[in-house]
Amino acid sequence: MAIILGDHQYGKAESRLVRIYRDSPRHEIRDLNVSTALRGPFEAAYLTGDQSKVLPTDTQKNTAYAFAKSKGIESIEEFGLDLARHFVADIDPVEGARIEIEEYAWERAIVDGAEHDHTWLRKGQEIRTAAVTVGASGEHVIGGLKDLVLLKSTGSEFAGFLSDEFTTLPETHDRVMATALDAKWRYSSTAVAWDEVYADVKKLMVKQFATLQSLALQQTLWHMGTAVLEAHPEIAELRLKAPNKHHFAYDLGRFGIDNNNEVFTAADRPYGLIEATITRDGAPDSGDAWRASAGLA
Numbered sequence: 001m002a003i004i005l006g007d008h009q010y011g012k013a014e015s016r017l018v019r020i021y022r023d024s025p026r027h028e029i030r031d032l033n034v035s036t037a038l039r040g041p042f043e044a045a046y047l048t049g050d051q052s053k054v055l056p057t058d059t060q061k062n063t064a065y066a067f068a069k070s071k072g073i074e075s076i077e078e079f080g081l082d083l084a085r086h087f088v089a090d091i092d093p094v095e096g097a098r099i100e101i102e103e104y105a106w107e108r109a110i111v112d113g114a115e116h117d118h119t120w121l122r123k124g125q126e127i128r129t130a131a132v133t134v135g136a137s138g139e140h141v142i143g144g145l146k147d148l149v150l151l152k153s154t155g156s157e158f159a160g161f162l163s164d165e166f167t168t169l170p171e172t173h174d175r176v177m178a179t180a181l182d183a184k185w186r187y188s189s190t191a192v193a194w195d196e197v198y199a200d201v202k203k204l205m206v207k208q209f210a211t212l213q214s215l216a217l218q219q220t221l222w223h224m225g226t227a228v229l230e231a232h233p234e235i236a237e238l239r240l241k242a243p244n245k246h247h248f249a250y251d252l253g254r255f256g257i258d259n260n261n262e263v264f265t266a267a268d269r270p271y272g273l274i275e276a277t278i279t280r281d282g283a284p285d286s287g288d289a290w291r292a293s294a295g296l297a
């Protein structure tokens with residue numbers, strides 16, 4: 001019987017890295033969670049325990065902190081490219097690098113009506129994400145956001161669905177629709193105005209969520225994705241994931257009280273999970289862009 005080592009990679013996950021810019025009294029802050037992983041001929045580390053080609057995960061972590069000082073953090077996409085290019089170009093056995101970054105945003109505290117120089121409040125709307133891959137299939141950047149919690153209190157329907165002996169859901173033409181959006185979009189270039197495009201993609205998706213008379217969360221996702229692809233030729237593809245955070249009108253009829261979509265119970269679980277990939281026809285090949293791990297997740 002032959003037993004074969006399959007796909008593998010190794011790295012340091014979730015280094016929490018805060019970079020303060022303090023060259024003037026008005027400081028700046030970038031707050032990241034950085035994961036690095038290396039790919040290449042590392043079979044011996046698994047098969048015989050030979051570490052001679054292994055750049056320790058501890059060193060990978062140190063590199064991220066050193067680059068935060070020496071190169072700075074213009075954007076998480078650029079920082080990921082800096083790290084990935086370094087590992088592939090400068091560390092001999094490394095053939096591919098995957099850098100995943102989350103960014104937590106802060107906004108300046110307002111003190112006596114003015115923005116404070118060095119005190120911030122956490123800005124909680126969403127977490128910005130980037131996943132950078134450099135390797136045999138080239139350079140790939142995936143921008144994204146997660147945990148963007150959205151709710152609309154009307155303008156959402158769900159009706160006309162299949163029904164069988166287990167169907168109990170009533171049709172509705174006016175419901176609450178809520179989600180915590182997880183969106184990832186693949187760029188077809190690495191020469192991108194990362195911050196501007198990020199802000200616009202978020203704005204476009206929120207606008208579609210708000211303005212479409214939604215017949216289903218599926219339809220809302222489609223409109224979000226097409227709006228982004230129509231406005232941004234530098235984006236090849238989006239992958240969207242949206243839990244349907246159900247809000248059920250509470251039965252107050254039992255107490256002789258009308259409930260005209262005014263009082264809801266917000267269900268925690270279970271939740272519908274609606275997912276879609278939306279791609280531009282003729283988009284460049286994704287190569288390893290979506291290869292996140294050794295295949296376990």
Ligand SMILES: O=c1[nH]c(=O)c2[nH]c(=O)[nH]c2[nH]1
Binds near residue numbers: 244
């Ligand atoms: O937008 C929705 N899509 C569904 O597929 C679905 N299924 C369900 O029970 N409620 C909903 N809502």
